[in-house]
Amino acid sequence: MDSLLTMYITLVCVSGVFNVFLSIYAFSKRREIPGAGTFMAYTSALAIYCFGYAFCLASDTIREVKLWTTVEYVGMPFSAALGLMIVLNYLGRKVSGRTAAVMLVIPAITLLMVATNDYHHLFYKSMELREGLPAPLVKIEIGEWYIVHGIYTFSCLLAAVVLLIGRWRQTSRTYRLQLTVMLCGQFIPMVAAFLYLLGIAPGGLDPVPIVMCVTSSLFIWAIVSTKMLTVVPIAKETIFESMGEGVIVLDPAERLIDFNRAAAAMIPSLHLSLIGKTLDEVWTMMTGSPFPAARQPQGMKEEIVWTADNGCRCYEVRSSVVRHRNGEQAGSLLMLIDVTELKRLQRDLEHMAYYDGLTQIYNRTHFIHLARELLKESRTGGHPFSVVLFDIDYFKQINDSFGHETGDRVIVHVVSVCKRILGENTLFGRYGGEEFVIALPFASLDEAAGLAERLRAALEAEPLITADGEVAVTSSFGAAQAAEPGRDTLESLLHAADEALYLSKRGGRNRVSVCNPAVRRRDR
Template sequence: MDSLLTLYITLVCVSGVFNVFLSVYAFSKRSEIPGAGIFILYTAALSIYCFGYAFGLASTTLTEVKIWTTVEYIGMPFSAALGLMLVLNYLGRNVSPKTAAAMFIIPSITLAMVATNDYHHLFYKAMYLREGMPASLVKLEIGEWYIVHGIYTFSCLLAAVVLLIGRWRQTSKTYRLQLVTLICGQFVPMTAAFLYLLGAAPGGLDPVPIVMCITSALYIWAMVSARMLTVVPIAKETIFESMGEGVIVLDPAERLIEFNRAAAIMIPSLRHSRIGSTLDEVWVSLTGSPFPVARHPDGMQGELAWMAGGEERCYQVRVSVVRHRNGGLAGSLLLLIDVTELKRLQRHLEHMAFYDGLTQIYNRTQFIHRSREMLKESLAEGQPFSVVLFDIDHFKRVNDSFGHETGDRLIVHVVSLCKPMLSADMLFGRYGGEEFVLALPSFSWPEAAELAERLRAALEAEPLVTASGPIAVTSSFGAAQAEQTGDTLESLLRAADEALYVSKRGGRNRVSVHQPAKSKDS
């Protein structure tokens, strides 16, 4: 019996040495090993477990056995939780600090129970020497917390094994050696612990430290030769869930079969309960209309607007057909890319290109472009078309007397008074400086003159209020109507400009009209 015990102690110490080597090796390669900290703690805990158990076996009194049992439990209960954390990290599943702390609650209580067992006997009801056996081989009667500890330890080992086996199909052949090594590292100790709890271990000795000699040697071989944990496969679902773009997966019948977290954030109404429905059915239930982007052919793109968080979000939709290796249709992927900020920037740039920055009405370039099209349509339909040019009287005097900031306020004031008096089909633009222009489709020159007079009167009636006192606002207007089909916008603007100067020469604050030739003749 003594020779067998010596051999057993030797093997347990070898297991401890192997785990020390693994811990030191992982520490030296910590920059290359993802989650190296967990592996270092895991192997360090196993080392403490092995050495504590070995010294306990070598003890000569029950008191020494109790002391080394406490040392053993500094590592053993924590190793199961750390092993599960190691597996989760390998599979790409992050363990939050709160979850990690929760996983260490039962091991911490177990350590406290073992250290204070003589006061409550909740872990071991009794520990006494067996007759005719070495002092280290004590007989144990387990207590209530020992059962809790055993269930928790076995559950951690079993969960790790189940998770690793569940990864088998998704793991390429390149990484299956790593997977087998990790499965053995959890399954073999779990089996040994189960046999020990059933009382089937030979001589009442704990077989777990012995089998760890084998699993630790396997870890060393795998880490040194196959670079286990240095080159780690990234789980497919980890990539799928961590993508910033939303992904919707459809089967060949265009039924919804999966979507990632980003898609659920982009479209909060999307629920897993809708899986199995066609995309159009899902979209009808969400919006009342079918999905607006065509799914075929491969590479189709479109845009989708959606309300999320009280604001409109815009997504670019890219459709990609997925095929089997034999070329058959497997389904399709819809990639949703958030282009809201890009669209906002685009609209902002378009606004800057089309509108005057101070007044937010059309700038000269955009006004001319749009008015030219309106004139062409009006003449083609035989409808009248008029333009009105006007400017602010004595504007330079305002700038010189009150400053350019007040001058800008005056320009904005004029626009704010005019806009409510204009209909949607009229174009209003800043022609330059303090000069403005109106394009009036379907307006004859008398109608244009009448509108100009209303604007003139409104401006005269509303002075600009400033800290220095009110500033009177008057404007001079010139109107002109297209005379014949061949008229251009440039000729019409020249005619309106001539009429404007007539108002200037006539004393300002008035409306003048450049009448068509046929009206003059009549």
């Protein structure tokens, strides 16, 4: 064996050692390196490839050559596919287990073909030692599957190179050194493999294991100097597509040029065929009207409602200008944030703030706020203003006899009966537990008392029907009118109505009493 071959074998073994080191490093940093398992498999496959080829070169018999060739192919056919997986992971494209399995099918078949070649000769048609050479190299005649294997290996390397080159402009300068190392790790072996497949490699030797010494050295240097593998850039489009908010990208002429997956999910009618049209044209095609929110100025926030099969969704639209480095406007972004649940929660909170949870009429606080406004308007216009207070007779006995659930049903029943008589625009609220209040602008005391009498009669005539039988429901009423000079406050007016209510209670309940400005206490 001449000195040149000895040097070649030595360099191939160094490549194997470097890849063993890289595999051990990936194992030690497996919790820090994204896709560490794939990188370990890749470097292990390269190490097996290098050592197998080194022993193959050192073999003296055809039997030894076949044995070490089989060992070599335990790693070599898998390395290209695993390298492509590493590139995909590096670029933020997740490789699923099923996809990885499919990518490794041809390498697995290649290994099987090499191991059983003596039975079918589909990989090597013939293999024999060359004569007259200073070293016992092998002369081979390739078979059909060798061609399939070569095409697949070269395709994986080429795909990895194309993907990495395509990412160059989108990669910040901070990470371009890493990208360069990744690119060299795929491009240099691809060129070497191409030369070998064409049969123009120096001395007929496979140059790939020797160039692995260079690429592995680059990997080691990049890991030490730039924290490669542990600090990996996240692709801009990966961020764009993984955002939970919908993003619509417009050019300076407000033409649609891109949108992310979230925007397509929010607005199912948005599809690629609409790219190139203005946003108003797109929206008109989808809804029949122009886009309902303005795109300017910078930082604008508006809301739009999108109606689809799954109901109405509310989106907050935020606009921002995208500029080139020289400050010129490159376009704009519209960010769609789904605020449907937030709006629903706001409506629920507002409802809870204004309405009684059991009866869904105004609660005491909101009733007083609205009644004050009505009283103020009545003073300004010189109109009469009256209030009616009433509560349910013997409500405690109902709770004690039938339970609190029935008591709640009685309260709802009273409100239901009253709302049929009062109408939708009457200011009606729950004043306390079983006590209710009505504000009547433009109503005199007699009119308020007449309305109270109709309510009293309706409640008396309509008991609550329960599984345990009828529950008689009656109420006592008190009515009061604001003084003509308009000096009564709402609190004093409610106090007067409360006095009239207690007058009804003392008079035997289920009746109406009034308290007017001239005579603050009078039975009806």
